[in-house]
Amino acid sequence: SSGINAECPLRPGEDGGDIIYPEISTNIHHELELGVIIGKKMSKVPKEDVMSHVAGYSVTIDVTCRDLQEKCKAERKPWSISKCLDTFCAVGAFIPADKLAHNDVEMVLKVNDEERQHVNTKDMLFDVPTLLEYVNRHITLLPGDLVQTGTPDGVGPMVRGDTVYVGIPGVSHASFKIV
């Protein structure tokens, strides 16, 4: 529909950049997540209308310092230092909205060719329209905004030198190196 606009420099199957292993952590984890890319400004949109504001999707990694996250939780502090460092949102190429059914997306994550996470989004507790409506009650969403919709089980460590692969079989994949 008109007004939907999104861009991503990465093409399907193209190698992504490097994920930087920060000095302050000893336990960097991967979290495989379906990313939803907003194409049209939205504020307090009801659930039945949210999907018309979506431009597309991306297969992504929510990179996390698991040790620092545990410390933030124990100290009742924000999680930001464990989640917000440079290169902590690894994104695959833009996938137009009509290419996927958001509640039936198979996703895979491998580290050095070894499968670590494998899921279908039908297992989400809150589906994409529910998530978008909930977040949008509180925060205006703008074209280009990305919503990472949570990780399935199988999260685990990545170390310097690893190659991490994320994919939606038959649709999109991307690789990143941990440096």
Place this chain on the structure above:
Amino acid sequence: AVVSTQSGHYGRGKIICIGRNYAKHAKELGNEIPTLPFWFLKPTTCYVQDGGNIIYPEITKNLHHELELGVVIGKKMSKVAKEDVMKHVAGYSITIDVTCRDLQEQCKAERKPWDISKCLDTFCAVGPFIPADKLDPNNVEMVLTVNGNTKQHANTKDMLFDVPTLLEYVNQHLTLLPGDLIQTGTPEGVGPMDRGDTVTVSIPGVSEASFKIV
């Protein structure tokens, strides 16, 4: 000079907020004095400029003001050493870190991120851009009033971690870009704002901004 002061950058970049940077504020909320700064982020949809409205969200019963000196970045920086950080600063702004105090307490009790208490639309109220050479960041008097009554009044000399220390610390972990804003923590005197209130923040003799709570 390489520092960009283009007003086009101001009010556009990510917002990094420092927590617990004044001893009396840590105490008033029953918190320990930190040995290191900590920070959290607000999205750019939080910005509201001087004269705008701060939206009282339906999900809270206790919306609080927090008066903070804002530092505006003018030049891209990554892991810059403390002696060089100030060259990357374009200027300042007098700001409010708007907070749902009840939801923040709930997030802390549940060991969850604070975002729902800090990151809602209009939760970063900013006064006009002040060029860097107009202020000494270590000696800035700041005042916040609600309906004309003074609620917060402090000087940045009371900061636990000064501006260069904060910038170096954050920049070890996060690249900073022109237009990014660092909110450098609130002094004591935080308290509630209600629908209909007018909140004014100022650096006496230098800058002032007002916001209405709706």
